[in-house]
Amino acid sequence: MGVQENNLRSDRIRSERAKNMQEKIKQYIEEILKELELPQVNFDVELPKDISNGDFSTNISLVLSKQVGKNPKEIAEQVLTILKTKNYPEFSNIEIAGPGFINFYLSKEYFESQIAQPVSKIETQYTDKEIIMEYIDPNPFKQFHIGHLMAGTIGESISRLYELGGADVTRMCYQGDIGPHVAKCVWGMIQHKETFPQDQDSIEDKIKFIGDSYVYGATQYKESPEVEIEIKELNKKLFEKSDAELQVYYEKGRAWSLEGFELMYKKIGTKFDTYMYETQTAPIGEKLVRENLAKGIFEKSEESDAIIYKGENEGLHTRVFINSQGLPTYEAKDLGLAVVKSEMGNFVRSIVITGAEQTDYFKVMLAALSKIKPEEAQKTTHITHGLMLFNGKKMSSREGALLADDLIEETKQKVEEKIVGREYTEEEKKEIIEVVAISALKYSILKQTPGKNIIFDFEKSISFEGDSGPYIQYAYTRAMSILGKVGEVNMDAKNNKDTYTIEKLLIRFESVITRAINELAPQLVANYLVELAGEFNSWYANERIIGDENESYKLLITKKVAEVLKTGLSVLGIKVTGKM
């Protein structure tokens, strides 16, 4: 019998979830407009930024005021009078505030029922839909730098957002294992023959060798015209696989690079479902471009034998798709990739994350794609991570950009210094350092709007206090510590005090997630979590939980806080730890 009652109750509650509450309020208002014979207009029911302005708020009277020619407060009074006569049970209060907003305050019973609900998957427009995410895209033969770390962090987070929203996400890593950058590195490897690593050497040594070879090759390519010619020839040979000795260097370098990348993915907590290489997409893309040359989508360059796409007609610029040597460029390969993706599944959205410097390039590629495969272009969204600036300037891997590994190690060291003297076992210590360091790094990337540059300064960017990943982890740890001191939490506990502010924040989790998915905006989750953690820390400092007369309800809140923080952090790709 109890079970049945619970089912009934949870059904009723589910239909009253926050997003539906917004629609419900909208309906109520629309009905009242009819009763008052006021015109139907577009108005919003929103979650006020400032929680003291109610749980929901509508701007109906402000929107209506000019049309009707009345003071907004007067209209609000009219609407409010009728609202009050209806005696809706879900609100404890409805009032007019500010310039004429009507603010709705939910009842204590509503909060009680919501707080007792477990955090679970969230119904969204992407539930049961397939989505493909492409991110990081590191090039074998080049080093894994901070830009890759940013792409990985954002890509993993958006993937997890979609997954929480019920989607089936395919994570793809697309790697440039052919092209001039490879030739530069292989050329460098040959110059450094004498220090060539042996098979039994460590992967770290091998990666370092590759990195050094690339930097050397790229520098020489830029500085010496003779080297430039050599490397271009080498590139063609690699593409045609016409030189057996070169292939040996190539295969070793490629394998070492990829092995190194796998270690890195593990460190930063991402894992790909599928890998694609430029050697695979190149022939497909090349064919596509040549086929569409006849149709007039592409054209022959007037200056060389290259095949180009003229973007000027669409306000873009010209890009070379097949170079004068007859080899497909990145542009053609990306077209090939789009075709490959479309054949991999029934994706409703395809998202690609790259550095912001590729914004204009991507527009041209998508313009070409929209003429060849309009439906694929339509589904594709390009999002960028900003550039990581050092001293206000972009740094390329040629000039030796900061490597992701160095940054991670430096951050770990910082954490270790911070916990000196605390009593942890070696195992705990290791886990805490790892989890806290990655959290600090990821949070500093995710709290910002993606696409904006990050001015990188270790002291300023990576924080362990205040608006930081560890701050949120710490709040979780405290909550868990309390829960660990008591037995079962009574899920039917009732609140014998006024509704707490933290409850108002807690019930917003779903709408934050929904909005973050729709706007591809993990920073909304980050901002929400730090606010929730802050509210919890404050509540914790000012209220006794265990031993309080309202203990059982406070424990229920604490449990919910822990769940929301854990789920929210997992969306950011941040782990929690029991102790810190």
Add this chain to the structure above:
RNA sequence: GCCCCCUUAGUUCAAUGGAUAGAACAGCGGACUUCUAAGCCGUUGAUGUAGGUUCGAUUCCUGCAGGGGGCACCA
């Protein structure tokens, strides 16, 4: 030269066209014999500039200034 992005407190970042522009760090001042001080409380301090649209602009539009990125065979 052309195109795109950015400009919010001393600093690093927030703010679905909405209410008193919100945090953090730094600064200044506190509390604490109590569930983890990576914590809590108080306080100083900001929308580059000139216009426009709007009941309402940090948000949209235009000009200007400053910064960043891109612009043919790199990715």
